[in-house]
Amino acid sequence: MIINTNSKTIKPYESTAYKGKANPYYRENIAGPKARKGHLAKxxxxxxxxxxxxxxxxxxxxxxxxxxxxxxxxxxxxxxxxxxxxxxxxxxxxxVKEILARGWFFLHLTGYILLSSYLLIGFLFGGWENIHNDIDLILIGFPLLLISKYLHRLCDKLNLVxxxxxxxxxxxxxxxxxxxxxxxxxxxxxxxxxxxxxxxxxxxxxxxxxxxxxxxxxxxxxxxxxxxxxxxxxxxxxxxxxxxxxxxxxxxxxxxxxxxxxxxxxxxxxxxxxxxxxxxxxxxxxxxxxxxxxxxxxxxxxxxxxxxxxxxxxxxxxxxxxxxxxxxxxxxxxxxxxxxxxxxxxxxxxxxxxxxxxxxxxxxxxxxxx
Structure with a gap:
């Protein structure tokens, strides 16, 4: 059976689709801690x-x-x-790989926020002179963040993330x-x-x-x-x-x-x-x-x-x-x-x-x- 609407072909549900039933068997026969291997599942x-x-x-x-x-x-x-x-x-x-990947994301975001905040605070209290003094930080910090971003994107494209x-x-x-x-x-x-x-x-x-x-x-x-x-x-x-x-x-x-x-x-x-x-x-x-x-x-x-x-x-x-x-x-x-x-x-x-x-x-x- 094929349903057609808005010029799109709609596929029917499969016979295994869930129909709201709550079979008591799966609640009454929950495996206990002794039958589990994972500590969280236990x-x-x-x-x-x-x-x-x-x-x-x-x-x-x-x-x-x-x-x-x-x-x-x-x-x-x-x-x-x-x-x-x-x-x-x-x-x-x-x-472990997923935890490291997520940690990479948060370290990247934290570095971006800290660097931007440091430069903004320096500008508010010291004006352009502070920005001039921190020019090396700008020339190094932001390019490193860009490299981090594009390296992550490359890993993503290669399905390494x-x-x-x-x-x-x-x-x-x-x-x-x-x-x-x-x-x-x-x-x-x-x-x-x-x-x-x-x-x-x-x-x-x-x-x-x-x-x-x-x-x-x-x-x-x-x-x-x-x-x-x-x-x-x-x-x-x-x-x-x-x-x-x-x-x-x-x-x-x-x-x-x-x-x-x-x-x-x-x-x-x-x-x-x-x-x-x-x-x-x-x-x-x-x-x-x-x-x-x-x-x-x-x-x-x-x-x-x-x-x-x-x-x-x-x-x-x-x-x-x-x-x-x-x-x-x-x-x-x-x-x-x-x-x-x-x-x-x-x-x-x-x-x-x-x-x-x-x-x-x-x-x-x-x-x-x-």
Whole structure:
């Protein structure tokens, strides 16, 4: 069966696609610490499990400004096309090469910030004389940063910069794609076999960071993240993943899912039924996006997470989700006919972006590539 819409051929879901079922077998037969080899898996399998039912009812999680240049075009790097319905998410990695690559990035960025700050402070307190005295630092420092940037880009082109920390969620097949420890291939495992275990980390000051680990019920393979400021943030991230994988419901109307909507059969039927504008998030005013983001944040933190476990229970307690979170286009004042694209000014274009690591692409360019 082939579905055709907007002059694009839409591939059907595979028989293994996830349909929202929660097989109790995978929760009741979680391998214990003695059956695990990885130390993190041993700890995670003993912790509580997030429910697989609807929780907050919204998926406004990692907001990406679609009118800004992207620092890392991970889709290009992983060779992921939008019509494949594959969502890559950055997971904490224990691979030494990936840790070194990330350390290289932060050292580069730190050097750029420190050098710029030092020169700016010197100029503010000593004027041009200080800049003249530090001319050797300028002539050496900034070229070294440029060399670092282009060396990283060369390594990236030669596939020497690993990307195994990205876990790929495949809506069409229902599989979770996780690289093996050697980064020589992928594990392809059904999404329903993963359980989301609670996770809390504390920094040196005792401040907690919330998150969860999507851990396979038997194997030591996982998607792990723990950088949220609240339990509600972790709940919404979990709901975003569930929404993306469940083919029985349309994709949530959030900016980061806009690239997939025209290729997803369930979402196409929903959008046609409700007469949703095509490429809405690429054409709406940026102020409106910020407005919806703010409302979604307020709704998220009003969710009574300590008193209820599901969205149904929360609604019984007076919890409400405004229609703007579900049907944002209905309240948009204006929707442009053109794809909104960020135009860089001369200073960031010639002095800031060349110092950063990765190529930049605008949403307008991404849409054309589709």
């Amino acid at each position: 700890a995670q399998c003993q912790l509580g499990v997030f429910p697989r039912v609807k929780i907050t009812g919204i998926c406004w999680d990692i907001y990406q400004d679609l009118t800004q240049y992207s620092y890392i075009d991970i889709y290009q790097k992983l060779r992921i096309n939008d019509n494949e319905l594959r969502l890559p998410l950055d997971s904490s990695s224990l691979n 690993p990307t195994g920390q990205y876990v790929i969620f495949n809506r069409r097949t229902g599989m979770v794609e996780i690289t093996n420890d050697e980064r020589s291939g992928y594990h392809y495992l059904p999404f329903e076999q993963f359980n989301a275990h609670h996770r809390i980390l504390h920094n040196e000051r005792g401040h907690p960071s919330y998150g969860f680990t999507l851990l396979h019920y038997q194997l030591d393979v996982m998607y792990q993240v723990a950088h949220f400021n609240s339990v509600e943030d972790a709940l919404v991230h979990w709901e975003l993943i569930k929404n993306f994988m469940n083919i029985e419901v349309p994709l949530s109307d959030i900016p980061q899912f806009e690239r997939y909507r025209q290729y997803d059969p369930t979402t196409i039927n929903h959008d046609n039924k409700h007469k949703r504008p095509f490429n809405f998030w690429y054409r709406v005013d940026k102020k409106f996006i910020k407005k919806v983001k703010k409302i979604s944040g307020e709704v998220k933190f009003k969710f009574p997470s300590k008193g209820v476990n599901t969205l149904h229970e929360a609604l019984q307690c007076g919890y409400k989700v405004p229609d703007i979170c579900y049907y944002p286009w209905r309240e948009a004042d204006s929707i442009s006919d053109e794809i909104l694209a960020f135009k860089a000014h001369w200073f960031p274009r010639y002095f800031v972006y060349p110092m950063l690591f990765d190529n930049k692409t605008t949403p307008k360019q991404q849409v054309k590539e589709k």
